[in-house]
Amino acid sequence: xxxxxxxxxxxxxxxxxxxxxxxxxxxxxxxxxxxxxxxxxxxxxxxxxxxxxxxxxxxxxxxxxxxxxxxxxxxxxxxxxxxxxxxxxxxxxxxxxxxxxxxxxxxxxxxxxxxxxxxxxxxxxxxxxxxxxxxxxxxxxxxxxxxxxxxxxxxxxxxxxxxxxxxxxxxxxxxxxxxxxxxxxxxxxxxxxxxxxxxxxxxxxxxxxxxxxxx
Amino acid sequence: xxxxxxxxxxxxxxxxxxxxxxxxxxxxxxxxxxxxxxxxxxxxxxxxxxxxxxxxxxxxxxxxxxxxxxxxxxxxxxxxxxxxxxxxxxxxxxxxxxxxxxxxxxxxxxxxxxxxxxxxxxxxxxxxxxxxxxxxxxxxxxxxxxxxxxxxxxxxxxxxxxxxxxxxxxxxxxxxxxxxxxxxxxxxxxxxxxxxxxxxxxxxxxxxxxxxxxxxxxxxxxxxxxxxxxxxxxxxxxxxxxxxxxxxxxxxxxxxxxxxxxxxxxxxxxxxxxxxxxxxxxxxxxxxxxxxxxxxxxxxxxxxxxxxxxxxxxxxxxxxxxxxxxxxxxxxxxxxxxxxxxxxxxxxxxxxxxxxxxxxxxxxxxxxxxxxxxxxxxxxxxxxxxxxxxxxxxxxxxxxxxxxxxxxxxxxxxxxxxxxxxxxxxxxxxxxxxxxxxxxxxxxxxxxxxxxxxxxxxxxxxxxxxxxxxxxxxxxxxxxxxxxxxxxxxxxxxxxxxxxxxxxxxxxxxxxxxxxxxxxxxxxxxxxxxxxxxxxxxxxxxxxxxxxxxxxxxxxxxxxxxxxxxxxxxxxxxxxxxxxxxxxxxxxxxxxxxxxxxxxxxxxxxxxxxxxx
Numbered sequence: 037x038x039x040x041x042x043x044x045x046x047x048x049x050x051x052x053x054x055x056x057x058x059x060x061x062x063x064x065x066x067x068x069x070x071x072x073x074x075x076x077x078x079x080x081x082x083x084x085x086x087x088x089x090x091x092x093x094x095x096x097x098x099x100x101x102x103x104x105x106x107x108x109x110x111x112x113x114x115x116x117x118x119x120x121x122x123x124x125x126x127x128x129x130x131x132x133x134x135x136x137x138x139x140x141x142x143x144x145x146x147x148x149x150x151x152x153x154x155x156x157x158x159x160x161x162x163x164x165x166x167x168x169x170x171x172x173x174x175x176x177x178x179x180x181x182x183x184x185x186x187x188x189x190x191x192x193x194x195x196x197x198x199x200x201x202x203x204x205x206x207x208x209x210x211x212x213x214x215x216x217x218x219x220x221x222x223x224x225x226x227x228x229x230x231x232x233x234x235x236x237x238x239x240x241x242x243x244x245x246x247x248x249x250x251x
Numbered sequence: 252x253x254x255x256x257x258x259x260x261x262x263x264x265x266x267x268x269x270x271x272x273x274x275x276x277x278x279x280x281x282x283x284x285x286x287x288x289x290x291x292x293x294x295x296x297x298x299x300x301x302x303x304x305x306x307x308x309x310x311x312x313x314x315x316x317x318x319x320x321x322x323x324x325x326x327x328x329x330x331x332x333x334x335x336x337x338x339x340x341x342x343x344x345x346x347x348x349x350x351x352x353x354x355x356x357x358x359x360x361x362x363x364x365x366x367x368x369x370x371x372x373x374x375x376x377x378x379x380x381x382x383x384x385x386x387x388x389x390x391x392x393x394x395x396x397x398x399x400x401x402x403x404x405x406x407x408x409x410x411x412x413x414x415x416x417x418x419x420x421x422x423x424x425x426x427x428x429x430x431x432x433x434x435x436x437x438x439x440x441x442x443x444x445x446x447x448x449x450x451x452x453x454x455x456x457x458x459x460x461x462x463x464x465x466x467x468x469x470x471x472x473x474x475x476x477x478x479x480x481x482x483x484x485x486x487x488x489x490x491x492x493x494x495x496x497x498x499x500x501x502x503x504x505x506x507x508x509x510x511x512x513x514x515x516x517x518x519x520x521x522x523x524x525x526x527x528x529x530x531x532x533x534x535x536x537x538x539x540x541x542x543x544x545x546x547x548x549x550x551x552x553x554x555x556x557x558x559x560x561x562x563x564x565x566x567x568x569x570x571x572x573x574x575x576x577x578x579x580x581x582x583x584x585x586x587x588x589x590x591x592x593x594x595x596x597x598x599x600x601x602x603x604x605x606x607x608x609x610x611x612x613x614x615x616x617x618x619x620x621x622x623x624x625x626x627x628x629x630x631x632x633x634x635x636x637x638x639x640x641x642x643x644x645x646x647x648x649x650x651x652x653x654x655x656x657x658x659x660x661x662x663x664x665x666x667x668x669x670x671x672x673x674x675x676x677x678x679x680x681x682x683x684x685x686x687x688x689x690x691x692x693x694x695x696x697x698x699x700x701x702x703x704x705x706x707x708x709x710x711x712x713x714x715x716x717x718x719x720x721x722x723x724x725x726x727x728x729x730x731x732x733x734x735x736x737x738x739x740x741x742x743x744x745x746x747x748x749x750x751x752x753x754x755x756x757x758x759x760x761x762x763x764x765x766x767x768x769x770x771x772x773x774x775x776x777x778x779x780x781x782x783x784x785x786x787x788x789x790x791x792x793x794x795x796x797x798x799x800x801x802x803x804x805x806x807x808x809x810x811x812x813x814x815x816x817x818x819x820x821x822x823x824x825x826x827x828x829x830x831x832x833x834x835x836x837x838x839x840x841x842x843x844x845x846x847x848x849x850x851x852x853x854x855x856x857x858x859x860x861x862x863x864x
Binding site: 061063064065066068069072073075076077079080082083084086087090091168169171172175178179183 | 388389392459462463464466467468470471472497498499500501502504505506508509512516517518519520533535536537538541544545548
């Protein structure tokens with residue numbers, strides 16, 4: 037098969053051909069690119085946390101600061117997001133589309149709830165006397181939650197599109213009766229869920245980082 | 252809908268038409284898909300190159316304008332008022348606009364020309380061609396990469412037209428000047444800086460998307476037989492450049508994010524106890540040094556992001572045009588890796604005067620001097636490559652040799668500046684300006700020009716005009732030295748000053764300053780020759796000689812090179828090769844071996860021939 041055409045459809049034939057004719061790492065190039073992207077984002081968050089460490093060294097009013105407990109709850113919720121998304125992916129792979137839709141929607145709702153809780157966390161911070169423009173210790177919490185939230189928002193947007201397409205497609209008997217999945221869609225689903233896991237882990241890291249730095 | 256649909260329907264209820272039609276499906280790209288929103292790496296490379304050339308002209312023009320001010324601080328140039336309006340009232344460039352021009356010159360040249368224009372162009376053109384791939388791992392992401400670059404360009408260019416002018420706090424964007432949207436501090440810290448930050452954010456996204464694709468493609472889509480140690484050095488350079496960008500650009504993004512938090516949301520990550528017009532502002536606890544750390548954590552690797560692709564191009568060009576295998580291939584690869592690793596450990600050598608702990612400074616001195624070792628190995632190998640070669644002094648070859656010359660000249664002063672005791676004396680003087688312009692400005696341009704002249708036949712199936720090329724080279728080489736060499740002797744003269752007229756002690760530099768300004772104008776004009784030559788040659792250049800014709804395609808090897816890009820048809824076709832992608836059997840530098848002038852990488856080993864390792 038002509039590789040250009042195979043590349044467009046992104047089917048398994050493409051992977052088969054890669055294995056047959058190229059020097060190759062064994063990972064789909066787009067998955068590989070996502071991993072590199074995650075390495076890049078890791079550097080971004082590492083830069084932010086390094087900045088905090090640098091500032092903490094020369095600033096004394098750090099001691100009075102406590103992290104609002106709502107962030108612990110939001111961390112629990114984001115773990116729930118990962119679990120739901122993963123379960124959705126498993127259902128998808130097994131062509132159990134009804135279960136997939138419900139789990140995927142659950143993940144979406146939980147992620148949305150997470151963002152809401154982050155916002156409640158900001159309210160709690162402000163009530164404690166740490167508005168956005170206040171103490172620098174508090175500013176770092178806002179900063180990390182906002183830039184992390186921006187990543188969540190992008191993932192939510194993509195998830196919303198996929199969810200709408202999946203809901204719209206449920207009346208189409210073709211796929212549910214035949215139990216077939218386009219490998220390209222499967223790949224995209226895997227990429228999306230991998231990104232959810234990644235961005236969830238990043239928050240857990242940020243939470244633990246903040247928790248231990250603000251004790 | 253045919254019976255095929257059952258095999259391709261998916262959860263979305265979509266039917267993948269490409270798949271259904273299978274082998275005989277051929278989608279004719281529309282004009283839009285071919286020239287504008289193209290996913291073809293060759294078109295994207297051209298888009299990067301031409302956008303880079305546009306920025307090169309803008310950035311160069313800015314330097315001509317501020318050299319007018321520096322060379323003739325007491326004269327007026329009425330034509331400037333015609334073009335610049337209130338920025339040059341009475342024909343005299345205003346203080347604010349001078350600073351804005353210096354800032355934008357740096358930003359444009361460093362990021363938009365020598366990163367976007369250089370990496371974007373050649374990584375896109377050469378990676379699929381030289382590794383034997385139909386295209387990048389993701390053509391779509393590649394297209395996004397260009398269009399983010401384009402968006403960044405539009406935003407940055409727009410900032411020239413806002414009322415308070417473009418950013419003017421230096422290309423390094425240090426927060427004391429840019430941390431507040433208060434135009435009382437400097438006009439450019441108003442809307443101009445926000446646009447700068449937005450443009451840089453788009454630029455970083457573009458760079459990251461491009462980088463992910465380059466690495467994923469190189470590691471996953473090499474043709475059969477193309478082991479890593481059979482890759483041309485260009486590809487090694489592009490891969491490590493991309494890795495460097497992927498790991499260091501996020502730090503700048505973080506730095507800019509904090510800066511915009513300070514500017515737009517009123518936080519004080521970088522600001523502390525600021526007094527404006529006698530009023531103490533509310534900012535507490537921030538530190539501008541934090542920004543410097545985040546900035547230079549990208550900023551130093553950035554110079555290698557600029558120079559590594561040029562090094563890769565030069566390695567290839569020197570070998571091809573001296574008809575000799577590259578000297579020390581493995582050492583070249585290892586040096587690139589060493590440069591990448593060490594470049595992450597030298598950033599604070601830009602910060603010796605910030606009150607950095609001298610013991611800490613010593614560590615950065617050590618690594619800074621250490622990075623000279625792999626750089627010197629590369630220089631040695633380039634000279635070793637052309638040593639006793641049958642050198643063809645073509646235009647690309649001259650530019651490659653010019654690169655080595657510039658890299659040595661600029662590198663030597665790097666050794667001096669790398670020492671903190673010397674750097675503290677020379678910090679922010681013209682000595683530093685001379686150093687980095689030669690080693691990463693002019694040198695990188697030479698690498699880029701070598702690449703453009705060398706691969707122009709791959710881009711357009713034609714050569715660039717030689718005579719114009721030679722004029723371009725000699726004027727640029729002599730002019731480049733004429734501009735920057737005298738700066739080494741302008742000891743103590745601080746950079747970025749609008750005028751030195753108030754300092755009698757600097758009067759003895761008046762002649763040199765004027766001399767440099769004249770040279771800068773001449774060199775700028777010589778670049779216009781290049782631009783004319785480029786566009787003229789696209790349509791009227793000498794065509795590449797056709798060696799053979801197969802089917803509807805013609806083949807030729809304009810420089811008698813061994814690498815795979817010359818095994819593809821002269822016509823630039825979608826998917827690069829008409830039939831099967833060639834397999835690779837040998838390393839890319841088999842010149843003048845086995846009594847042959849060159850042996851292409853896709854030529855199987857002769858019986859009894861030992862593979863180069």
